[in-house]
Amino acid sequence: MGEINIKRLASELNLSAATVSRALRDSHEISAETKARVMEMAKKLNYEPNPFASSLRRQQSKTIAVIVPEVANNFFSLAIKAIEEVARAKDYHVLIYQTHESGEIEASFMTSLLSGRVDGVLISPASHVANKEYFQKVSEKMPMVFFDRDHADIEGVKITTDDYDSAYNATQHLVDAGCKTIGYLAALETLTTGKKRLQGYQDALKNNNLKCQPDLIVSNCENNEPCHSKIKDFISQQKPDGIISSIEELAIPCYYACKELHLNIPKDLKLITFSNLSHAELLNPPLSTINQPAFEIGNEAATILFKMFSKRWYDPNITISLKSNIIKRESTRS
Amino acid sequence: MGEINIKRLASELNLSAATVSRALRDSHEISAETKARVMEMAKKLNYEPNPFASSLRRQQSKTIAVIVPEVANNFFSLAIKAIEEVARAKDYHVLIYQTHESGEIEASFMTSLLSGRVDGVLISPASHVANKEYFQKVSEKMPMVFFDRDHADIEGVKITTDDYDSAYNATQHLVDAGCKTIGYLAALETLTTGKKRLQGYQDALKNNNLKCQPDLIVSNCENNEPCHSKIKDFISQQKPDGIISSIEELAIPCYYACKELHLNIPKDLKLITFSNLSHAELLNPPLSTINQPAFEIGNEAATILFKMFSKRWYDPNITISLKSNIIKRESTRS
DNA sequence: TTTATTTACGTAAACGTTTACGAATAAAGG
DNA sequence: CCTTTATTCGTAAACGTTTACGTAAATAAA
Numbered sequence: 001m002g003e004i005n006i007k008r009l010a011s012e013l014n015l016s017a018a019t020v021s022r023a024l025r026d027s028h029e030i031s032a033e034t035k036a037r038v039m040e041m042a043k044k045l046n047y048e049p050n051p052f053a054s055s056l057r058r059q060q061s062k063t064i065a066v067i068v069p070e071v072a073n074n075f076f077s078l079a080i081k082a083i084e085e086v087a088r089a090k091d092y093h094v095l096i097y098q099t100h101e102s103g104e105i106e107a108s109f110m111t112s113l114l115s116g117r118v119d120g121v122l123i124s125p126a127s128h129v130a131n132k133e134y135f136q137k138v139s140e141k142m143p144m145v146f147f148d149r150d151h152a153d154i155e156g157v158k159i160t161t162d163d164y165d166s167a168y169n170a171t172q173h174l175v176d177a178g179c180k181t182i183g184y185l186a187a188l189e190t191l192t193t194g195k196k197r198l199q200g201y202q203d204a205l206k207n208n209n210l211k212c213q214p215d216l217i218v219s220n221c222e223n224n225e226p227c228h229s230k231i232k233d234f235i236s237q238q239k240p241d242g243i244i245s246s247i248e249e250l251a252i253p254c255y256y257a258c259k260e261l262h263l264n265i266p267k268d269l270k271l272i273t274f275s276n277l278s279h280a281e282l283l284n285p286p287l288s289t290i291n292q293p294a295f296e297i298g299n300e301a302a303t304i305l306f307k308m309f310s311k312r313w314y315d316p317n318i319t320i321s322l323k324s325n326i327i328k329r330e331s332t333r334s
Numbered sequence: 335m336g337e338i339n340i341k342r343l344a345s346e347l348n349l350s351a352a353t354v355s356r357a358l359r360d361s362h363e364i365s366a367e368t369k370a371r372v373m374e375m376a377k378k379l380n381y382e383p384n385p386f387a388s389s390l391r392r393q394q395s396k397t398i399a400v401i402v403p404e405v406a407n408n409f410f411s412l413a414i415k416a417i418e419e420v421a422r423a424k425d426y427h428v429l430i431y432q433t434h435e436s437g438e439i440e441a442s443f444m445t446s447l448l449s450g451r452v453d454g455v456l457i458s459p460a461s462h463v464a465n466k467e468y469f470q471k472v473s474e475k476m477p478m479v480f481f482d483r484d485h486a487d488i489e490g491v492k493i494t495t496d497d498y499d500s501a502y503n504a505t506q507h508l509v510d511a512g513c514k515t516i517g518y519l520a521a522l523e524t525l526t527t528g529k530k531r532l533q534g535y536q537d538a539l540k541n542n543n544l545k546c547q548p549d550l551i552v553s554n555c556e557n558n559e560p561c562h563s564k565i566k567d568f569i570s571q572q573k574p575d576g577i578i579s580s581i582e583e584l585a586i587p588c589y590y591a592c593k594e595l596h597l598n599i600p601k602d603l604k605l606i607t608f609s610n611l612s613h614a615e616l617l618n619p620p621l622s623t624i625n626q627p628a629f630e631i632g633n634e635a636a637t638i639l640f641k642m643f644s645k646r647w648y649d650p651n652i653t654i655s656l657k658s659n660i661i662k663r664e665s666t667r668s
Numbered sequence: 669t670t671t672a673t674t675t676a677c678g679t680a681a682a683c684g685t686t687t688a689c690g691a692a693t694a695a696a697g698g
Numbered sequence: 699c700c701t702t703t704a705t706t707c708g709t710a711a712a713c714g715t716t717t718a719c720g721t722a723a724a725t726a727a728a
Contacts, residue, residue, distance in 0.1 A: 005684055016708045021686060031706060046471075048449035052390040053684030056713045061386070063429075071418060072629075077411040084405060084432050093451070095397075096430050098418050115382035117427070137380075255616050277613070282589050284618030295406075339714055350678045355716060365676060387714030390683045 004045050013041055024049070060119050063093040064305065067109055067123040069101045074248065074276035075294045076124065079147060082298030083122060090306055092119075103130030110134040114141060120305045122298075124149045127188050143308035147301035148292070150319075152192045157308070158319040159301040163193055166290045166324040167200030170244050170272045173288075173326065175208045177270055177334035179242030182210065183234060185250040186219045197246045197274070216240065221250060232257040235269065242332075245273035251287065270332045274324075285330035292324045338379050347375055358383065394453050397427040398639065401443055401457040403435045408582065408610035409628045410458065413481060416632030417456060424640055426453075437464030444468040448475060454639045456632075458483045461522050477642035481635035482626070484653075486526045491642070492653040493635040497527055500624045500658040501534030504578050504606045507622070507660065509542045511604055511668035513576030516544065517568065519584040519607075520553045531580045531608070550574065555584060566591040569603065576666075579607035585621065604666040608658075619664035626658045 010017045015034070023030045023038035030038075041047075055061045066083055068076045080096065087094045095118060099106040106126045111134055113121060120143040125135075127149075135154050138144055146158040174182050184201045188194030198217070205212040218234050221227045231253045234240075245251040251273035255265070263269050265285055272288040280287040300320065307313035344351045349368070357364045357372035364372075375381075389395045400417055402410045414430065421428045429452060433440040440460045445468055447455060454477040459469075461483075469488050472478055480492040508516050518535045522528030532551070539546040552568050555561045565587045568574075579585040585607030589599070597603050599619055606622040614621040634654065641647035 006686095007684080017685080018687075018709080019707055022707085025686085029706060034706080046445075046448065048446065050390065050684050051449050051451045052386040052395070053713085054686075056384070056386040056390055056715085057684080057686045059713075070415065071405070072408075072411040072415040074406075077406040080430070081404065081406040081432065084430055088432075094430050096414070096418055096428050098415065098422075111380075112382065114380065115385050117385045252613060252616070279586060279611070279613075279617065282586070282617045283613065284616060284620075286618075340716095341714080351715080352679080352717075353677055356677085359716085363676060368676080384714050387683085388716075390685085391714080391716045393683075 004047050005050065006047075009038075009042060009045060009047050012045070013037060059116070061093075061117060062091065063095055063118045064302075065095045065097060065109075065113055065118040065121045065123075067097045067099060067106065067121065067125075069099050069124065069126055071096065071098055074278065075148065075292060078276060078294035079124075079298030079301075082295045083302040086299060086302035086306065092306075099126040101126045101128050103128050107131055107134050110138050113138055116141075118142070119309060120144060122147055122301050122305060125151060125191065127190055127194070129190050143305055145301045145305050145308075147297050148294075149188065149191045149193045151190075152195070155317045157304060157313075157316065159297050159304070160193065160319060160321050161292045161297065161324045162321050163196035163324075164200040164203075166274075166326060167197040167244065167246070168204045169200075169326055170288075170290050171201045171204035172208070173328060173332060174242035174244060174270055174272060175204065175210065177242070177266070177332050179240075179270055180210065181238070181240045182216065182242040182244065183238060183240035184217045185221065185231065185243060185245040185247075185254075186217055187221065187247040187250060189219065194246060201244055218250075228253040228256060232260065235263070236261055240269065242270045243272075245271070248273055248275035248277055251275060255283070265331050266333050270334075272326075272332050280327070281329065283331075285333075288329045288332040289327050290324050291327055293322050296322055338381050339384065340381075343372075343376060343379060343381050346379070347371060393450070395427075395451060396425065397429055397452045398636075399429045399431060399443075399447055399452040399455045399457075401431045401433060401440065401455065401459075403433050403458065403460055405430065405432055408612065409482065409626060412610060412628035413458075413632030413635075416629045417636040420633060420636035420640065426640075433460040435460045435462050437462050441465055441468050444472050447472055450475075452476070453643060454478060456481055456635050456639060459485060459525065461524055461528070463524050477639055479635045479639050479642075481631050483522065483525045483527045485524075486529070489651045491638060491647075491650065493631050493638070494527065494653060494655050495626045495631070495658045496655050497530035497658075498534040498537075500608075500660060501531040501578065501580070502538045503534075503660055504622075504624050505535045505538035506542070507662060507666060508576035508578060508604055508606060509538065509544065511576070511600075511666050513574075513604055514544065515572070515574045516550065516576040516578065517572060517574035518551045519555065519565065519577060519579040519581075519588075520551055521555070521581040521584060523553060528580060535578055552584075562587040562590060566594065569597070570595055574603065576604045577606075579605070582607055582609035582611055585609060589617070599665050600667050604668075606660075606666050614661070615663065617665075619667075622663045622666040623661050624658050625661055627656050630656055 006017045006020050010020045020038050023035045064087060066080060070076060084094050097109045103126050107130050121138060122145050124147050139156055144156060146156055150158045186198055202212050221230055235257050243254060254271050258265055258269060265271055275289040276294050280289045304313055340351045340354050344354045354372050357369045398421060400414060404410060418428050431443045437460050441464050456479050458481050473490055480490055484492045520532055536546050555564050569591050577588060588605050592599055599605055609623040610628050614623045638647055
């Protein structure tokens with residue numbers, strides 16, 4: 001029977017395609033009676049307008065892109081959940097891209113978006129950064145919002161958390177719990193996010209007159225396998241009595257390392273981590289966490305993006321910081 | 335300076351748009367020399383072909399849709415991770431839709447896909463089912479693959495796990511551990527997935543000559559808040575010494591309920607659950623799980639979808655079952 | 669040499685919408 | 699009565715590609 005398009009729909013109704021188009025878009029130029037006829041016939045024939053023709057003509061895609069390092073991550077999956085909900089409410093579609101922390105992949109995605117495939121971008125940049133100039137290019141062409149992660153040297157709208165404060169407070173919490181030798185598991189070091197967390201940790205140490213030795217900081221530890229032994233070595237050699245982990249993925253190995261080293265959490269070693277683990281309460285021992293408002297970040301970022309679409313947002317260079325929530329549990333009990 | 339399109343690119347090169355288009359697509363009709371010139375200029379001008387014009391003309395979108403109940407879920411986020419990777423390798427784009435278990439939302443997404451916005455669909459259907467006829471409509475129009483969840487009365491390509499066997503084996507495991515009164519936390523009851531799990535549980539009980547009372551089955555428990563008290567009431571009233579949970583979301587409340595009821599896992603109550611919790615090992619006590627190969631399911635589903643695109647897949651009605659992995663931990667120790 | 673074939677490119681139509689412009693009718697104003 | 703304005707719809711161009719078809723030149727076959 002062939003596909004049903006607006007011309008066929010129009011001819012069924014003895015109308016022009018223009019009139020049908022306008023009726024479907026509820027234009028004031030069309031009489032109520034005609035609109036009703038069009039709607040009815042459209043429903044009857046299961047007419048679905050071709051989005052590509054529409055996007056081509058109108059120069060807008062009704063689609064946004066979400067670029068994240070990984071989907072399978074407690075934080076990002078929650079943020080995506082929120083973003084999809086906001087988009088759906090606006091009848092927008094959501095394209096998902098994973099960079100796997102690669103700057104090259106990120107660059108390839110971003111430049112492909114220059115084609116106009118999307119009306120806007122929500123991005124949490126990869127930690128392995130390549131060139132960065134594509135950020136500029138994309139944001140010149142369409143609204144773009146950074147969420148959670150960002151680069152200090154790139155302007156734009158950014159939704160982050162209070163990374164400095166929460167790292168500072170978490171470290172202070174360890175100090176208050178009696179820790180004297182506090183290790184830091186670093187990550188995202190190329191990003192503002194990671195830098196601020198590290199700075200919060202270091203400043204907290206200084207303000208408590210605790211030494212801030214470089215060998216208390218474990219870096220370059222974001223791949224999986226070597227990570228565990230690196231952390232285990234760190235614990236057995238430096239013998240920290242407290243650890244703050246800048247990402248969840250580095251805190252989990254601590255549990256295993258402590259088991260293997262027969263160290264008790266929190267007696268021998270107290271542990272707190274940035275995390276969106278939903279069951280931290282049920283771990284053995286319950287894990288103290290710096291909980292980022294992942295859903296709220298996604299929600300806020302998407303909401304602002306849509307405001308930018310409708311020109312109800314004017315500040316092209318602002319950072320909005322949402323508060324993280326430190327939840328003290330058994331793993332940092334003094 | 336205006337947007338750079340194929341016509342401008344062509345005029346820069348003193349070529350026709352047709353030649354440029356063919357060169358960019360590496361057509362044999364174009365000389366190597368011309369191709370090189372075109373490529374160079376395209377790169378120089380940062381030319382990105384308009385995907386809508388291309389999709390409109392070629393009648394294909396280079397995009398697939400993934401419809402899931404939730405993104406923020408250990409299972410689905412892993413599956414999506416795999417799907418995105420497969421899609422990226424094929425230069426395809428991935429649209430994400432969340433149904434929140436609503437059949438109406440699902441129906442609305444599916445019918446909107448009839449517009450041709452995507453070349454194929456990967457779907458894990460909502461548990462609250464509405465009409466179902468849209469499954470037929472969509473699969474008539476484009477390749478579609480069910481993953482994890484499916485409806486028995488709908489034909490199609492389905493990638494599932496061995497729900498019956500794994501539920502049976504998990505129940506048997508509880509029996510072997512000495513359980514006599516084994517409760518079942520039901521979910522997904524409208525789906526084949528849920529029915530098979532329940533059947534596996536029931537058959538295992540029968541084959542072990544254990545009574546299979548209806549009041550050992552907790553149903554309609556997929557919303558969050560009422561769920562906890564329902565499970566707590568169930569445990570305190572029916573006093574099961576073993577529980578198998580058909581989804582992770584129902585197992586977690588058991589931990590809290592047992593705490594509140596001062597019951598010890600596994601001494602008073604043994605617990606095993608379908609789950610993709612990555613840190614089940616670290617829970618208190620470590621949780622026995624029926625681990626579904628989420629990544630592999632996503633990978634397999636996406637791979638088959640692409641085979642369907644290229645007509646290298648012929649069976650329109652087949653169910654491929656991947657094996658789940660039962661991991662016995664402290665929570666079911668006898 | 670003539671004819672057939674291949675190579676390399678151009679012309680123009682097509683994909684299915686949307687919208688600027690125009691026109692016809694009806695209503696209102698003078 | 700004529701003129702203006704509002705209402706409602708149609709015509710045709712435009713969005714940026716792709717591709718069927720045609721063609722000129724070069725090469726091969728005869």
